[in-house]
Amino acid sequence: GAVVSQHPSRVICKSGTSVKIECRSLDFQATTMFWYRQFPKQSLMLMATSNEGSKATYEQGVEKDKFLINHASLTLSTLTVTSAHPEDSSFYICSASLTRGYNEQFFGPGTRLTVL
């Protein structure tokens, strides 16, 4: 149980285009979803937290207009990287929680974004 999927697993796009990454909780309803970014050989950096039906809460330094997060339902959250540039290339990981908060986070497998 408690499986989280991400789609796509890898995406390559041209600079200036927008990319949407989906995060789904497959067998449970996720009250809260989190989006993280991970640079090579580095730790995960929390980008934003979203609760179903509410606007996402972004961490300091994360551009809201560049990283659009939509928590459309209790099983789906999307991250859209708008007007992507090479510096946005990274590994993006989502997680989902049964409750409001981080206590029981289940992580997706990640999405590798490469912007050319």
Next chain:
Amino acid sequence: AQSVTQPDIHITVSEGASLELRCNYSYGATPYLFWYVQSPGQGLQLLLKYFSGDTLVQGIKGFEAEFKRSQSSFNLRKPSVHWSDAAEYFCAVGAGNQFYFGTGTSLTVIP
């Protein structure tokens, strides 16, 4: 400011040897504590967590961790390492509305 420190960037152990990965945190109260493992190109898997109660926590895959309040530590241990344990290990702390990962420890297991 809250922080999570994993002093060892990389550790190499022989298969069958014991393992201890260190984690120290800085927070005023007792936070929630977690250990995750990440295989290359994969997401994270929760090994174990501590919220309260018994300070020795048992997790999956034979791992355990001990919370020591006096040392602000939550070290991960395994008595006998298997080759499949080679991965990146992250300590994480939940405190208030914040959640922080440590910088990770890369584990190499040699036959």
